[in-house]
Amino acid sequence: MNLAFSAAEEAFRQEVRAFLAANVDGPMREMVRTGMRPEPAEIQAWQRRMHAQGWSAPTWPREHGGTGWSPTQYFIYETEAARAYAPVQPHQGLELIGPIIFTYGSEAQKAKYLPRILSGEAWWCQGYSEPGAGSDLASLKTRAVRDGDHYVVNGQKIWTSYAQAATNIFCLVRTEVKPRKQEGISLLLIDMDTPGIRVRPIITLDERHHVNEVFFDEVRVPAENLVGEEGRGWGYGKVLLDRERGISAAGALRLAQFVRVVKERAAAVRDSGSALLAQPDFRGKLAQIEVEMLALEGMSLRTLADAEAGVDSGPRGSMLKIRWSELVQRITELWAEALGTDAALMEPYTGVEAADEMPHAMAAYLHMRVTTIYGGANEVQRNIIAWRALGL
């Protein structure tokens, strides 16, 4: 047992640090630092830089154009990226559909889709959730009917992140009605410019437009866009499960940036003439969050080490998701609390501009409410742990 990195790993860290110092420009840094989530165009711009560096896909194997990094290298990259306020990479293409394509897709699909994911040219969105389904994903109703060498898709998806900017969507659709609802589901890759697709924005708590409803009205999709076998789409998501653990483990590291911004703010905010950060009860609340983050970091490190050793880390992926989401909510709540009434000034419309962080703390706090809902609501995660890990 030890927490040390090898000399090669330390050298790699220096390489990453140098790259980030040279490539994370000021405006991008400020955007990430203040908790603004970059727009797709900005993330794509970042992906082009990563691509130019040969780092388009830190979690992919080399044979598909990935870096082939070890989990520890990936951990080092993410630690440094968080420290440098680098933006995230296009998640949906790189982490959600890319690995399914290179695992289950045809050679033609690999050749057609993977390079554009790596380069950042393609922006994918995910057509899984439906209005009536919620966390019960498998009860989806969007139908795809085979008609010659096409599927004709009709139905509706919801909570589709950045569909408004997407070039492609991967969709779970029902190709056959079976008694077991997980059967008869197929996975289709659909160009967003196919006629019959309509995107309707949903504005969320944080007043931003990042999710959508996507309507499919007689959308004709070439049959060659079916991934794997018809009716077996539900199972293809499993390939993501193992990967996900390592990824959510690394994601936990990004929490540290919120602590930094809360501390900066609370040191500047005055309460009865002295710094808010100097108040024992405020510092205590922050310390409580920090120590729980340390535990999360430890859980992440163990998960990465397990991944490195090829050991199953059991339910720790779900546990990380639960704890990460609870903590990101608490730290952004504390950020908004630190700003006090300034956090309640969402949009200035006369007089001078609001201070930089004003709307961001409130928007971050409001936005983070969704983290205990998405990606399998925390209640569902607890069900999963109870069933799978505890045998209840």
Next chain:
Amino acid sequence: MNLAFSAAEEAFRQEVRAFLAANVDGPMREMVRTGMRPEPAEIQAWQRRMHAQGWSAPTWPREHGGTGWSPTQYFIYETEAARAYAPVQPHQGLELIGPIIFTYGSEAQKAKYLPRILSGEAWWCQGYSEPGAGSDLASLKTRAVRDGDHYVVNGQKIWTSYAQAATNIFCLVRTEVKPRKQEGISLLLIDMDTPGIRVRPIITLDERHHVNEVFFDEVRVPAENLVGEEGRGWGYGKVLLDRERGISAAGALRLAQFVRVVKERAAAVRDSGSALLAQPDFRGKLAQIEVEMLALEGMSLRTLADAEAGVDSGPRGSMLKIRWSELVQRITELWAEALGTDAALMEPYTGVEAADEMPHAMAAYLHMRVTTIYGGANEVQRNIIAWRALGL
């Protein structure tokens, strides 16, 4: 709407205050103040004083020997009793079986049992819980079989408070096996000196002997000791439900005494040379509990006012039980926290005596773990609210 008391109520308060000042003696006051729970003999001694004053049964109607106080008078009495560190009265006789006897019992039962409950001569214990049943009370297995003018009882009860000191026990027993488990249950009044009863002590977390197992081996109980009708015993408990609300409401008031003792301790305990109570984070934790107690007090007042007005207060009885038990646990945890390592000195065996409060804080903290379990575990209370009040 107002929080004022009438002149008559204020006069009553003075009367109560004078009685308590004259009757709560020093040793008793110290015992209650330091969180020691008095033993049955001490509670019985107190009940004799209350009886001499004509206040044996503050919650009973006059016709059965009670005071006939209004809920507000009862509230005033309890407030003053908490302030004066008066002990509680014998709960099981006065609040649990007495009202069942005067509601459903025969005239002979009333004449035989009620006077001795009022005077404090009788000490009752409750034979409801069984080892295999837990919160699922109705699945009890203790059998009573009619044999001439007796019932023959065989079985086992558990968690029987102060059975070792009791003169009588009221027992739910199964007189018939029915498909619906709540049917076929009867309520028997049994003298504890009946042959075939054996009491086995259970020592609990706080190292005290207040609960027991009670074994019944061919115990012959006169048939005249059956309350009401055979097989209908389950329903008789309902008479307690409405009463219980007012009682748990008043019980909430006794919490204040723990706050007082925590403050006294924390003012005396030094941390790095200054008083623990002066530390913002300790004071903050205490204030958080105090403000939640204020809410509980408000809930109690509203419940008493409802009782006074004859209005149903819905699920507030269960809510009071949940919140009271959660708070009594937190306040006794904080008491033990204030004492620090001194709380970990349970029993001195050489050298000088431990300070008065030492074992009491730890014992109180440990004892209070049971409050979220007994009287219907809090999980069961939440089920009840969900079903009955929310219609879920």
Next chain:
Amino acid sequence: MDFSLSPEQAMLRDSVERFAAEHGDFPAWRRRVAAGEAFDASAWAQMAQLGWLGIAVPEAAGGMGFGPVETMLVAEGLGRSLCRVPYAGSCVLAPALLAESDPLLGDIVAGTVQVAAAVSEAEGRYDLAHVATSAVRSGGGWVLDGAKSFVPDGATADWFIVPARTAGGVADTAGITLFLVPATAEGLQVQRHRGPDHHHHAKLVLRQVEAAVLGGVDGGLGPLEAAVDRAIVAHLAEAMGSMEALRDTTLAYLKTREQFGATLGSFQALQHRMVDMAIACEEARSLLYLAALQLDAPAMARRRAVSGAKARVGQCAMFVAHQAVQLHGGVGTSDELAVSHHLRRLRVIDVLYGDAAHHLRCFAAATDAMAA
């Protein structure tokens, strides 16, 4: 001890319920917000017609001369229907400070004038006694210099109540004087902002602003605290209405929404969460009553009841709002349901006149002072 409503109060409550049902039409609410309307003007006009803007105004000044209970009943309805009006500031706080003879009262009752309170400064955070804004005698009047950090509903105010220092050090409790400043005053900069609650708030910068004294010179803090406490209770009543709307909406959703072949409400973990929301509402209502009924009690008792309520109702409200969103799932985060807007309004109320941390400290100080 009595928590029941008088027949007149019960009538008012029924009337408020009808008002809330009428103005609670949520699509219409969204259209007004989208159109940039700074407050719900038609609701405001109707409240004026009903006499509600004068509920806390003495009869001699054209109001109804009612007390905290009636104010609470109206504010609950505003919360339930998410009504965006400057009720607590203009109709509760300001009348508590204005002299009965002040002609402004008539305009407030008529709804033609809005008065907002500019009581906080950046350096003092939520401490009302922390007043650095200075007032200096000039000729027959006074001239103010300084800045105020947050004025609830200040964007549409015609007048501001501005505490300024006329004696003593920056955090002294004595030496604070209240002033009335018209929004059009020379040297006054009103920085207008929209809040997450779609109320329109403001910050003020005052440079050599001439102003008239409100009340006595140097002794303004006591009356200000009493007036702010009345506004706090009105906001807590608003929060109460909002919380109960969330509780009821969420319960209805759990009963109808199906997942995994059963209604959400059949899952025990969600049942218990819903129970905890219901308990939080009970706690909050109990504290609201205790605070409302002690607004005329001695200062320390009032402080303890109001600060205790402000701290804990805020905690209960945020719990209910967060869980309402959580139990609704994704749709709870969408701005197309009222759920998300209740959360946003409750989050703003939570910091108005001091957040839970601040009021917990005030509550502890008052508790200790009363025990001493």
Next chain:
Amino acid sequence: MDFSLSPEQAMLRDSVERFAAEHGDFPAWRRRVAAGEAFDASAWAQMAQLGWLGIAVPEAAGGMGFGPVETMLVAEGLGRSLCRVPYAGSCVLAPALLAESDPLLGDIVAGTVQVAAAVSEAEGRYDLAHVATSAVRSGGGWVLDGAKSFVPDGATADWFIVPARTAGGVADTAGITLFLVPATAEGLQVQRHRGPDHHHHAKLVLRQVEAAVLGGVDGGLGPLEAAVDRAIVAHLAEAMGSMEALRDTTLAYLKTREQFGATLGSFQALQHRMVDMAIACEEARSLLYLAALQLDAPAMARRRAVSGAKARVGQCAMFVAHQAVQLHGGVGTSDELAVSHHLRRLRVIDVLYGDAAHHLRCFAAATDAMAA
């Protein structure tokens, strides 16, 4: 970065598991306690035989010369089986302070001598630097006067490590010297107590007690803090074993115990509680590893890791213990099941060398110091 055990460590773990299974016989444990046995003497003797009492003792002094990981493995087994032995104090804390040449080390390894640390005073609560006990030179030696408020497992100790002030003010970090005092010393009063954990602890009163210096004069605080941190990590490992025993016992109980016609484990609210207990164990284990692996790091990094772990593992442990009792229901409060005794031991560990509130402050201070 590696969290796996070496083959030797894995062997030790297996050996500890066998030991814990053997000494974890609970009826026998209760009989020893009822008989008033002050510690589990037979387990102690066997640990000596196995060489475990010397795990943290250098090979040159007759020990095994192992590090924090091996110490942790042994302590976990002690926690799992509720073994009442003075391991952390005598075999971890003391050897970290004793010179390699000190003959006491041999006795410690043999289990014939117990050394306890008397590091806290009533006025200082958990602050190791708060030392009022004085040491004055007298002839060739030193004489101590003062009192120590809590000595874990002190009732059976043969020697005490006693910090005393040789220079500076009462809370100064410099001017503290460590002394070795035999339990039989003239002027030493050992007040013995049984704790809720059935360990036998002590308080000390020292009146003109002659004592020998341990280490250097005036510079004792640094070594003491480092040694206490090692003891803390051993206690956290013990807590870890105890927590996992509770987790496993409770899970088994939920799977078998029936109520309302179904196993307890079929109720979703209880399932989720059980999941939270499992998560608490994962959190605690992660922090335990981070602390154990940083015991040799620079002081501030060590402080942050150890204090962070002490605070949070304590919280997790109390959550697990409370919920284990709650989910067992009435029987969880009875002294006839190990559940209640695990709770009692965990509650004592939670205050050993500082409670969560204290260590949260230390953690914050170390965090700020490292960022500065």
